[in-house]
Amino acid sequence: MISPAGYKELNALLPGQVKVFEPMARHTTWRIGGPADIFVEPAGVKELARLVSWVHHRGLPLYFIGNGSNLLVKDGGIRGVVVKIGRALGRVQVCETTITAGAGAMLGVLASAAQKNGVGGLEFATGIPGTAGGAVVMNAGANGSSMADLVREVMVMNPSGDLERKKAHELNFGYRTSNLLGGSLVVVEVTCRGISRDPQRIRADMEEYLARRQATQPLSYPSAGSVFKNPPGKSAGWLIEQAGCKGMRQGDAQVSTVHANFIVNLGRATARDVQALIHRVQQLVYKRFGISLALEVQVLGED
Ligand SMILES: Cc1cc2nc3c(=O)[nH]c(=O)nc-3n(C[C@H](O)[C@H](O)[C@H](O)COP(=O)(O)OP(=O)(O)OC[C@H]3O[C@@H](n4cnc5c(N)ncnc54)[C@H](O)[C@@H]3O)c2cc1C
Structure with missing residues (x-):
């Protein structure tokens, strides 16, 4: 956790670019994710350089994100500094x-x-x-x-x-x-x-x-695209569908009825819901085909 003095220093270094306890749900296409202790969107390359060396010298955890379209941020959020590389x-x-x-x-x-x-x-x-x-x-x-x-x-x-x-x-x-x-x-x-x-x-x-x-994709609901990687020579979506998971639900997270390798957020899904669904899909696909599906989405943060 960053101290109030540290926050003040960082804010002076990068005026108007630093936020505290920023909900990551605002920065992921899944619209899911707890707060980042510190969230910065640098205004340019010079500002980015100032930021990374400041963080490095203080030994704080540092994470980079783009549009958050391949990210599952857990409900407890991220301890450390999240840097969005944006427009x-x-x-x-x-x-x-x-x-x-x-x-x-x-x-x-x-x-x-x-x-x-x-x-x-x-x-x-x-x-x-x-x-x-x-x-x-x-x-x-x-x-x-x-x-x-x-x-x-x-x-x-x-x-x-x-x-x-x-x-x-x-x-x-x-x-x-x-x-x-x-x-x-x-x-x-x-x-x-x-x-x-x-x-x-x-x-x-x-x-x-x-x-x-x-x-072919459920574009009207928030998602992170394909959740699992395709195993060699196989389609993860096909395996998930054959294992009977299409439409399966946990809270407001659902294995899409349109494309089984997408998990959609029907409204108030939490990272916990998505993780539980991921686990059930992996178990059912393994039981049916003996194949362990690996995640394509990147998971950040804590429960
Ligand atoms: C509807 C939908 C459809 C999709 N279709 C496809 C598809 O067809 N093919 C496909 O490959 N993907 C697809 N995706 C997934 C996603 O869009 C891609 O993986 C995309 O490249 C992720 O870019 P991002 O900027 O959103 O990265 P993020 O999700 O923000 O980050 C992804 C990873 O990259 C790292 N990262 C991001 N930016 C930087 C940076 N500047 N420097 C260092 N590290 C960085 C992050 O730390 C993280 O580990 C889809 C997603 C959605 C929601």
Whole structure:
């Protein structure tokens, strides 16, 4: 827990950017999560550097989030400092086939900037509600492509507040993972390389992907997208459905009746409800298929 003197110091360092006991439900697409002791949305890279080195020197726990679209924050909230990389770090530039984006830019903004400039490759990202930073860390993907296919390099900040460049091959991308996940580096900027493509054809693909999402995903309820990773060669959604879990409910958390790998918040679901449902789904899938479903969503905080 941060002392009142510490809070005062931090507030003086980053005026207007620091909140105490901020409900994380406001910052996750599941609309679930208890309070963060300290929540900061830095106004720029300089402010971010000041913040991370301040936190580092005091040995406080530090967590980075983007749009919170792959996060389950527990009901007891987060002890330490949560840093949201948001719109202030979200500038997007396209030069020939290179797209450079601040980590806080939404993937949809990147995809549409690329489309307007006739740069193909990011069509798959249409409808993924994450930031560029979160997408790199998670190696977000869909329709057979993922960020790993496009990322050339990232700019990260270390706990001392210094910037470093890392090439794609240094990031160990895998299925919905990279070596940035759970680490101490914060992504500040992402550089992607696409291919030259007719903007009309890019737009047509984007519209098709979006229509498919609208038809197959429960987009009218808060969720975090796919809860479980697909086991090799299998679809988690299919396994969950076959194990009889579709529509299963715990409090206001429900295994979606539209897409069984989504758990939706019907209104007042708590993290405890979601965790109980996750556990029941894992047990039933294991009982039926002998397969242990691994979580894709990242869990933060305490009960
Ligand atoms: C309706 C819906 C559909 C979805 N569809 C897809 C899909 O098709 N494919 C897919 O892959 N995902 C999908 N997702 C999940 C999610 O959108 C992606 O994983 C996205 O990339 C997460 O980005 P974010 O900014 O929200 O990250 P967050 O959820 O905020 O964070 C995710 C992880 O990244 C870390 N992180 C975030 N930003 C940074 C940063 N700047 N520096 C360091 N670490 C950081 C966090 O600490 C956390 O561990 C979907 C989610 C929803 C709600």
